[in-house]
Amino acid sequence: MSWNQQIGKKFNKQQILNYIFSKRIVSRGEIIEEIGLKKATVANLVTELIEDQLIVEDGKDFSTGGRRSQLLRFNETAGFALGIDIGVNYLYGAVFNLKGEIVFDNLQLVPTIQLDAYLKSILNLIELLMENVPPSPFSIVGLGVAVPGSVNKDGVIIIAPNLRWEDFDIRGYLRNRFDFPIYISNEANAGAYAEYIFENNKETSNLLYLSIGIGLGVGIIIDHNIYLGVNGYSGESGHAIIHMNGRKCTCGRNGCWEAYASEYALIHDATYMLKERELSLEQLITLAEEGHEDVIQLFKETGYYIGLGITNLIQTFNPEKIIIGNRIIKAQKFIEQSILDTINSNTMHFQRDNYSVQFSTLKDRAIALGAASFIIDQFIQLPFD
Amino acid sequence: MSWNQQIGKKFNKQQILNYIFSKRIVSRGEIIEEIGLKKATVANLVTELIEDQLIVEDGKDFSTGGRRSQLLRFNETAGFALGIDIGVNYLYGAVFNLKGEIVFDNLQLVPTIQLDAYLKSILNLIELLMENVPPSPFSIVGLGVAVPGSVNKDGVIIIAPNLRWEDFDIRGYLRNRFDFPIYISNEANAGAYAEYIFENNKETSNLLYLSIGIGLGVGIIIDHNIYLGVNGYSGESGHAIIHMNGRKCTCGRNGCWEAYASEYALIHDATYMLKERELSLEQLITLAEEGHEDVIQLFKETGYYIGLGITNLIQTFNPEKIIIGNRIIKAQKFIEQSILDTINSNTMHFQRDNYSVQFSTLKDRAIALGAASFIIDQFIQLPFD
DNA sequence: TAACTTTGTTCATCCAATAGACAAACAAAT
DNA sequence: ATTTGTTTGTCTATTGGATGAACAAAGTTA
Known part of the structure; x- marks a missing residue:
């Protein structure tokens, strides 16, 4: 790949568009400061972006002692x-x-x-x-x-x-x-x-998203890109073994993380414990809310297993942010503390700097x-x- | 960050230099084809690189029916x-x-x-x-x-x-x-x-290097860059847990991969088995070469543990290449088959596409x-x- | 109303890539 | 040896971006 002036221009235009997209509403002056381009250049590229209908002019900023600046907004209904x-x-x-x-x-x-x-x-x-x-x-x-x-x-x-x-x-x-x-x-x-683009995580350069539903998968963002692996099969950490010769997993092997830390595992254990068929995650949460000690303990254990696997991911990735999503977040209040405690007692002090574990707020959608x-x-x- | 002509020029010059570095000896024509720049541009930038003393002209290529092309070589003794x-x-x-x-x-x-x-x-x-x-x-x-x-x-x-x-x-x-x-x-x-830069792996965009010595660490190359994590602590997968409540690890926890798959673990087991003090990896290899069945079995087991951890890494990374290095490669012939067998029987068929596990050939240096x-x-x- | 400040535009200039003409170096046929 | 055709490499005018500087517009403050 080689560079030419067209590519350079496109790059600058892209930078401006990305900045407006992330900030939603900005002035030309802010763009000049943020991107480092000069007045005339920004003016030209902004004009083009307006012609492209990707951004629109929208109101004026307060004056700071001189002419008020024209504000620019990302045109979210362009498509x-x-x-x-x-x-x-x-x-x-x-x-x-x-x-x-x-x-x-x-x-x-x-x-x-x-x-x-x-x-x-x-x-x-x-x-x-x-x-x-x-x-x-x-x-x-x-x-x-x-x-x-x-x-x-x-x-x-x-x-x-x-x-x-x-x-x-x-x-x-x-x-x-x-x-x-x-x-x-x-x-x-x-x-x-979704978390990276729409939840103000654009500054986070590496982020792990744990999708814990029936199964368990990991979405990996590295250097502002989704990391897919050679073929696209990255993030199957649910089938990483955390207990050799442990529980049978649906994949046929033994001891996968998913066999301990998933809705499937939780319900499997609860069914055995409560001797009831056709249990759902929602029912278990209701039971826990009603104070059912054994169910609360079960959630704690699941939290422990989730935390243990997260610890493994931290050892490998030293990530900036870990977000837990999918159906399991309904049980947040019963598993969160147990997850955090497990991570805390299984990582070394320096591994606990600059990182955070949080639950997704995007819910079902x-x-x-x-x-x-x-x-x-x-x-x-x-x-x- | 914004672009300007100087940056663009530098980028092109860099592309040319990288290409010459990776190929060692090339003609201007190959650069034109590979990078996509035009004759005049390549000529100018190559002249600059020669003035910079980073490359040198070195002999002429065979003729393909016209003027012979001047060959360019990376100047490996520039510094x-x-x-x-x-x-x-x-x-x-x-x-x-x-x-x-x-x-x-x-x-x-x-x-x-x-x-x-x-x-x-x-x-x-x-x-x-x-x-x-x-x-x-x-x-x-x-x-x-x-x-x-x-x-x-x-x-x-x-x-x-x-x-x-x-x-x-x-x-x-x-x-x-x-x-x-x-x-x-x-x-x-x-x-x-070292593997990435000097062992013809520049086309490999994601690569895992397993350093198995006393301990076990992983070096991660993603998208042609070393992946360090937020603080620089990535690749501590030796302390990922593969057996909950398993063997005591030097880190104080139980069941770390390193407690099963490392020189330390191997020697620990051998000491117990042979009831001898002060064993070394080299001694164990000699014993295995002499046909000591128990020691050979011990290497096989170590290979199994290494393979199991590699499987976990494959699940997570779907890597293109995995290279095993450091002291353990001395035991290559006693562990290789066991590692490959373990990976084969623990991954799904599609996860075995487009990847390779190999031993480092760089040795001690x-x-x-x-x-x-x-x-x-x-x-x-x-x-x- | 005048002086000052900030924002936005216009225009000449600069610089790197490039197209195209040209020169140099070589092989093969005559 | 000369001619023809081919490939490599250089020279020059052109193109299209960013940019600095002057200027115009739109504010504030006294």
Whole structure:
């Protein structure tokens, strides 16, 4: 790769757009200070961005003793992205503006895990979403789909254990039917990206997102990028072994982290303990809230296992931030302290500097937003030619 | 950060230099094809690089039917880097040319682990190395020091367990005494960088280097860069737990990978088994070569533990290449098959695509070379002003 | 109303890449 | 030896960015 003036210009324009995107509302003066370009250059590039309809002028700042500065705002309705979260018994889709705000959404339950049935519902859902996209200069900028399983870099679902799907080229399938950009990701990576792009984590250069639902996956952000590995299978740390010859895992091996720290493991243990069938996470939380000591203890243990695995990740990554997301956050108040205590007693003092463990505040919509956020980011990164 | 023409020019010049560095000998035509710049531009920048003494013209290529092209060679003697490997009972230092070849080296045993004694020896070693640097345009481009412990980004040794050093600002100490650039790294990161820069791994974008000696550390290369984490403590995967409540580790906790897969663990087990004191890795290898079944079995078990930890790393990183280095490679023939078998039976089929596990071929000099390679790379990256 | 401050625009200048013309070096055929 | 064609390398005018400086516009304060 080589540089030329066009690339340089694009880079500067991109810097300005990124800055406005992250700050939402800024003056030309702030851009000059932040990016380091000169007045004339900023003025030219800002004019172009306004012509591109990616930003708009919006009101004036207070005066600091002279002419008031014209404020600039990111144009969040320049286009809209579709995001779909494929769950094990549900489908959730939403239309997001470029700021990640929901404009329209739809949740439906899918009574089977058959691929055919899912595909039919997905197509219907996409049609429904498309009908509800407001008119805008760029219209639909793309579709992001999050899958509970391993996806390779070509958008092929290699394996989705709980859906029992294998080797299905979902991106190809959708590309044949729609002509906007389509990006397929796994749910942990989607969650990680949503946190990175939309939760003020743009300054965090390395971040781990733990998606703890039925299973456990990790989304890894390193140096401001999602880290996918060679093929796209990074973050399968749920199947890292934390106890040799330990509990049987759904993957067939023994002692995986996921076999101890997941909704599946929790419910498995609770079923055994309470001798009841068909327990749900929500029921267990209710029991804990009612003061059921054994259930509270169970949550504590799960917290211990989660914490132990996080410790392993800290040893390996020395991350800046760890965010816990997905269904487990409903049990936050019963597991948080136990997680933090475990991390504290299993790391060395210097490993505890400059890092934080927190729970996601994006809740249910996080995965669909994350799926869409890849598309939004792609759009923001390359809107010029 | 913003772009301007000077930065653009520097970028292009850098691309050319990097290409010549990696290929060692190229024609202008190859540069034009590889980098994508035009004839005149390449000619100008190459002229500058020759004036900078970073490359030299060296012979002519065969003709392909017209004028023969002038070949360009990286000037490996433009300057020299010093590399020091601080071991637990030895000090090894070397003078490297910019291609990473040893020009002079020195190994000395240090009979104590006292910091004061080490520092004295280190200062003497540096003086000795300096006296043996050949005259050259850039002279000494810097000093790299590799430490068997955790080092933060400011070059402070936070903890070196086997030396019992804590919180010592070695970079500050050396900076007060020498005025060339100084870079402190831990031994796993040094090994990883040596493999990346000097073993034709420049195309590998993510690579894990396992330093298995007394302890176990991991050097991580992601997206062509060493990954240090927030503070510099990444790669302490030796203290990731693979067996809850398992063997006591030197760190005070139980079940760390290092407690199963390291020279320390191996010798500990062998001592127990053979009821002999003062065993060494070399002795065990001799026993295995003589056909001692129990010792051979012991190596196999160690291979199993190493493989299990590597599996965990594969789950998390989906890496392109894993290189095993440091003292354990002496036992390669007794552990390799067991490592590969373990990985094979513990990963899923798709995780076995596009990756390779191999043993380092750099041997003893790897760590010092790695330490120096940070300096060499820094020099190659920023020789202009 | 005048003086001053800050913001935003216009225009000539600078600089690196580049296209295209040209020169140099070589092989192969005549 | 000469001619022709090909490849390498250089020279020069042009292009398209950033930028400094002058200037215009829009404020505040006395």
